[in-house]
Amino acid sequence: MTPLLEVRDLATRFHTLDGTVYAVNGISYTLEEGQTLGIVGESGCGKSVSVLSVMRLIPEPPGKIVAGQVIYRGQDLLTLDEAQMRQIRGKEIAMVFQDPMTSLNPVLTIGRQISEALIAHMGMSQEQARARTVELLEMVGIPQAADRYRDYPHQFSGGMRQRVMIAMALSCMPSILIADEPTTALDVTIQAQIIDLVKALRDRLGMAVIWITHDLGIIAGLAEKVIVMYAGFIVERGEVDDIYDDPRHPYTLALLKSLPRVDRSSQERLATIPGLPPDLLDLPPGCPFAPRCIYRVERCLQENPQLKPVGLHHEIACWVDVTTGREQ
Amino acid sequence: MSDDQVLVRVQGLKKHFPITRGIIIQRQVGAVRAVDGITFDIYRQETLGLVGESGCGKTTAGRTILQLYRPTAGRVIFDGTDLTSLKGNAMRHMRQRMQMIFQDPYASLNPRMTISRIISEPLRVHKLASGPEQVERVQELLRLVRLNPRFINRYPHEFSGGQRQRIGIARALASNPDFIVCDEPISALDVSIQAQVVNLLEDLQDQLGLTYLFIAHDLSMVRHICDRVAVMYLGLIVELAAKDELYDHPLHPYTQALLSAVPVPDPKVERKRRRIILEGDVPSPVNPPSGCRFHTRCARAQELCSQQEPAWRDVGGGHFVACHLV
Numbered sequence: 001m002t003p004l005l006e007v008r009d010l011a012t013r014f015h016t017l018d019g020t021v022y023a024v025n026g027i028s029y030t031l032e033e034g035q036t037l038g039i040v041g042e043s044g045c046g047k048s049v050s051v052l053s054v055m056r057l058i059p060e061p062p063g064k065i066v067a068g069q070v071i072y073r074g075q076d077l078l079t080l081d082e083a084q085m086r087q088i089r090g091k092e093i094a095m096v097f098q099d100p101m102t103s104l105n106p107v108l109t110i111g112r113q114i115s116e117a118l119i120a121h122m123g124m125s126q127e128q129a130r131a132r133t134v135e136l137l138e139m140v141g142i143p144q145a146a147d148r149y150r151d152y153p154h155q156f157s158g159g160m161r162q163r164v165m166i167a168m169a170l171s172c173m174p175s176i177l178i179a180d181e182p183t184t185a186l187d188v189t190i191q192a193q194i195i196d197l198v199k200a201l202r203d204r205l206g207m208a209v210i211w212i213t214h215d216l217g218i219i220a221g222l223a224e225k226v227i228v229m230y231a232g233f234i235v236e237r238g239e240v241d242d243i244y245d246d247p248r249h250p251y252t253l254a255l256l257k258s259l260p261r262v263d264r265s266s267q268e269r270l271a272t273i274p275g276l277p278p279d280l281l282d283l284p285p286g287c288p289f290a291p292r293c294i295y296r297v298e299r300c301l302q303e304n305p306q307l308k309p310v311g312l313h314h315e316i317a318c319w320v321d322v323t324t325g326r327e328q
Numbered sequence: 329m330s331d332d333q334v335l336v337r338v339q340g341l342k343k344h345f346p347i348t349r350g351i352i353i354q355r356q357v358g359a360v361r362a363v364d365g366i367t368f369d370i371y372r373q374e375t376l377g378l379v380g381e382s383g384c385g386k387t388t389a390g391r392t393i394l395q396l397y398r399p400t401a402g403r404v405i406f407d408g409t410d411l412t413s414l415k416g417n418a419m420r421h422m423r424q425r426m427q428m429i430f431q432d433p434y435a436s437l438n439p440r441m442t443i444s445r446i447i448s449e450p451l452r453v454h455k456l457a458s459g460p461e462q463v464e465r466v467q468e469l470l471r472l473v474r475l476n477p478r479f480i481n482r483y484p485h486e487f488s489g490g491q492r493q494r495i496g497i498a499r500a501l502a503s504n505p506d507f508i509v510c511d512e513p514i515s516a517l518d519v520s521i522q523a524q525v526v527n528l529l530e531d532l533q534d535q536l537g538l539t540y541l542f543i544a545h546d547l548s549m550v551r552h553i554c555d556r557v558a559v560m561y562l563g564l565i566v567e568l569a570a571k572d573e574l575y576d577h578p579l580h581p582y583t584q585a586l587l588s589a590v591p592v593p594d595p596k597v598e599r600k601r602r603r604i605i606l607e608g609d610v611p612s613p614v615n616p617p618s619g620c621r622f623h624t625r626c627a628r629a630q631e632l633c634s635q636q637e638p639a640w641r642d643v644g645g646g647h648f649v650a651c652h653l654v
């Protein structure tokens with residue numbers, strides 16, 4: 001079966017006055033129909049840039065997609081012109097952003113903002129678009145949807161705005177929904193509402209979801225496959241159970257150990273990862289995690305490891321086998 | 329616990345912010361009841377967690393306890409002294425003993441000041457040290473928060489978020505306080521950096537005998553760092569207990585919902601967990617619901633809940649709760 005989306009060796013850089021920022025450095029992954037993929041990493045690891053590249057939303061200049069292919073239903077999105085790309089965005093692949101306040105236009109009613117896509121992509125009339133918009137607002141759980149059609153973004157709370165964003169993203173029934181930290185700005189109770197909503201809609205509409213977050217907890221309950229990113233590289237990927245039960249990359253391992261858990265009492269000190277993530281302007285020649293890694297061997301500082309399998313669907317980019325602590 | 333083990337005693341503390349109309353003659357037309365009568369003790373050398381959703385009044389509570397806001401009503405008794413009755417020099421003198429660590433390490437350090445000036449500011453304000461003694465103290469503080477003392481003449485922009493937060497901690501420690509209000513000190517930091525700062529705060533507490541009020545919304549981290557935890561909702565504390573008691577046996581429906589909403593980084597546990605999804609958003613603190621403030625979102629609410637405010641009581645072993653159904 002050919003995957004719905006296949007990203008091959010994608011690399012994105014930003015040319016700034018300070019030098020070249022190596023934001024995404026050759027990442028590959030696939031997404032099947034209806035599948036949920038979680039991309040986890042800390043700020044600056046390239047997780048957002050990687051999906052913005054897929055959507056061709058990287059501002060050029062300063063940014064540039066320098067290599068790779070993004071194959072969606074047999075078509076390389078990186079070769080499309082802007083007009084063709086516009087037919088993909090929103091209609092085939094839609095995106096929900098982190099901050100619902102800045103991603104909505106404050107001077108347009110939310111009804112108008114949602115129906116815009118329906119009129120542009122689906123060729124609906126004003127009337128049809130309006131009826132469909134109200135349906136969508138109901139679907140994402142906005143009470144009195146018909147009355148709220150004429151409201152402006154500031155009249156909604158943070159959680160409700162994120163629902164509006166989701167309604168907008170779903171308006172053209174996309175095959176892929178990309179969610180870029182959609183709940184980071186929200187409280188946990190509202191976050192639970194939004195995750196629940198996306199899960200229910202995913203199951204109902206059969207769309208694939210790419211969920212980007214720094215929160216390993218969210219991914220555990222949501223995704224089937226997980227990618228862990230560090231400094232623009234994929235350092236580990238696998239099925240969700242592989243990643244949490246049997247993490248093999250020192251970074252994933254350290255990250256999971258540094259997290260306290262709400263369901264467990266602990267008296268122990270938190271495990272820490274010493275140091276800071278590398279400067280993307282000046283990546284070290286070897287493994288980007290090597291300077292902070294407790295398993296580091298000589299080779300780590302010279303050569304950057306490629307992803308290689310350690311299980312059926314489980315791959316890591318590391319020279320060391322963390323189960324033995326020795327070089328592989 | 330006996331009285332001499334209490335460092336901070338908060339009694340019926342309220343902070344209302346007036347809402348005014350009019351340009352020249354401002355009439356008060358209402359009030360934001362940010363903190364609306366909270367009562368609890370903070371014991372010496374403990375970490376008391378204060379959790380709740382945004383807008384529940386937890387930051388206002390922290391600031392009012394420190395008298396950064398003058399309370400509308402109630403008292404704060406710090407080591408036997410009623411802070412609400414202190415003024416001028418007496419209050420300023422007391423402030424040495426209570427400090428604050430802020431949430432945003434980017435906004436809470438003056439970008440035009442060197443690290444040395446930032447950290448020594450409390451020393452100058454309280455006339456605790458000057459000249460070479462002051463420099464020495466700043467270097468000592470930098471070592472205490474595990475920063476290189478040679479950084480003394482650098483500016484905040486040269487540091488990462490985690491390092492800036494350490495600078496904020498060093499500043500808070502400069503006047504040798506007993507009590508520190510930590511207002512979301514790690515929520516702006518990356519996961520791998522959070523653990524570093526939390527471990528530092530724990531070490532400093534052991535080393536210097538500090539008492540913390542730890543305000544946060546990350547309930548997993550609060551379970552790790554705190555001894556007791558208070559849960560706030562719409563200006564009131566609804567439950568307070570020792571941390572394991574609260575997390576393992578939450579009694580208030582709001583605490584139960586809040587805890588169930590926190591994701592656990594374990595797919596096997598996540599598949600089995602049942603979430604209590606709260607409907608809607610937090611009501612406005614300008615016009616809070618009658619009776620129990622949580623009744624509008626509570627799945628178990630009964631008629632009584634909308635009519636009568638539940639009493640704040642100890643249900644045994646220092647587990648306090650305000651709910652009719654418990």
